[in-house]
Amino acid sequence: DTGVSQNPRHKITKRGQNVTFRCDPISEHNRLYWYRQTLGQGPEFLTYFQNEAQLEKSRLLSDRFSAERPKGSFSTLEIQRTEQGDSAMYLCASSLAAGRGGYTFGSGTRLTVV
Amino acid sequence: DAKTTQPTSMDCAEGRAANLPCNHSTISGNEYVYWYRQIHSQGPQYIIHGLKNNETNEMASLIITEDRKSSTLILPHATLRDTAVYYCIRTGANSKLTFGKGITLSVRP
Numbered sequence A: 001d002t003g004v005s006q007n008p009r010h011k012i013t014k015r016g017q018n019v020t021f022r023c024d025p026i027s028e029h030n031r032l033y034w035y036r037q038t039l040g041q042g043p044e045f046l047t048y049f050q051n052e053a054q055l056e057k058s059r060l061l062s063d064r065f066s067a068e069r070p071k072g073s074f075s076t077l078e079i080q081r082t083e084q085g086d087s088a089m090y091l092c093a094s095s096l097a098a099g100r101g102g103y104t105f106g107s108g109t110r111l112t113v114v
Numbered sequence B: 001d002a003k004t005t006q007p008t009s010m011d012c013a014e015g016r017a018a019n020l021p022c023n024h025s026t027i028s029g030n031e032y033v034y035w036y037r038q039i040h041s042q043g044p045q046y047i048i049h050g051l052k053n054n055e056t057n058e059m060a061s062l063i064i065t066e067d068r069k070s071s072t073l074i075l076p077h078a079t080l081r082d083t084a085v086y087y088c089i090r091t092g093a094n095s096k097l098t099f100g101k102g103i104t105l106s107v108r109p
Helices: none
Strands: A005-007 A010-013 A019-024 A031-037 A044-050 A053-057 A065-068 A075-079 A088-095 A109-113 B009-013 B018-023 B031-038 B045-050 B061-064 B070-075 B084-092 B103-108
Touching (some): A019 A088, A044 A065, B018 B031, B018 B084, B045 B061
Parallel strands (some): A010 A109
Antiparallel strands (some): A005 A019, A031 A044, A044 A053, A065 A075, B084 B103
C-alpha cells in the first residue's frame, strides 16, 4: 500500500462545469476525510466518512458539493456548477477509526476554475 | 477556531535544533496535541502526538508542560528539507483535525 492516492493531481475547468475528484485511502483505514485548502491558509474540514457512512459535513460544503464512499473504500468529491471561489487544493486523508495514530494525507487535487 | 496559538514564523540554522512553540491554554483533559507539517505543494504529514507525557519518535520530540497549556515540538538537527509549515492541533481522540495557519519554519544553510 503506497498511501493515500488522489486523482487527478491538477484540474482546470471552466466556470459552470462539473468536476469530480477521486481518493483512494489506505486499505485498512475505515475513516476518510476531505479538506480544502486555499493559499496561505491551513486545510479546512469539509466532510468525513466512517466506512460508507458520511458522518459529518461542514457548513463549507454547499449544496453544489457532494461526496460519496459507496463501498467504504474509495471516495469521490463532486462539485457542480463550479465557481471561481472553488479554486483550491482539495485534500483527502484517511485514518483508523480511533484516529489516534494520526491521519495520512494524499498529495491533493489542485482545482483551478477559469 | 483552531484553538491553538503559534507564532507566524521562525527560522533556524541547519544542523541546529528547531524548537517550535504552541499555546493551547484551554485544552481539555481528554484532548491530544498533534503536530503535522506541510511542505510546499504536498499534503500535510503527521509528525507526532501526545496527551500528557513527552513523546519522541524518529522525526521529532514533543514536550508538553505539566499543566498541558503549552507544548514544544523539537526537531533535534534541522535540515533544509525541514523547511515547511508546522501545525499544532488539539483534538479529542475521536474528533476531526481542525487546522490553523501554522508556523512557517525556514531552515537556513
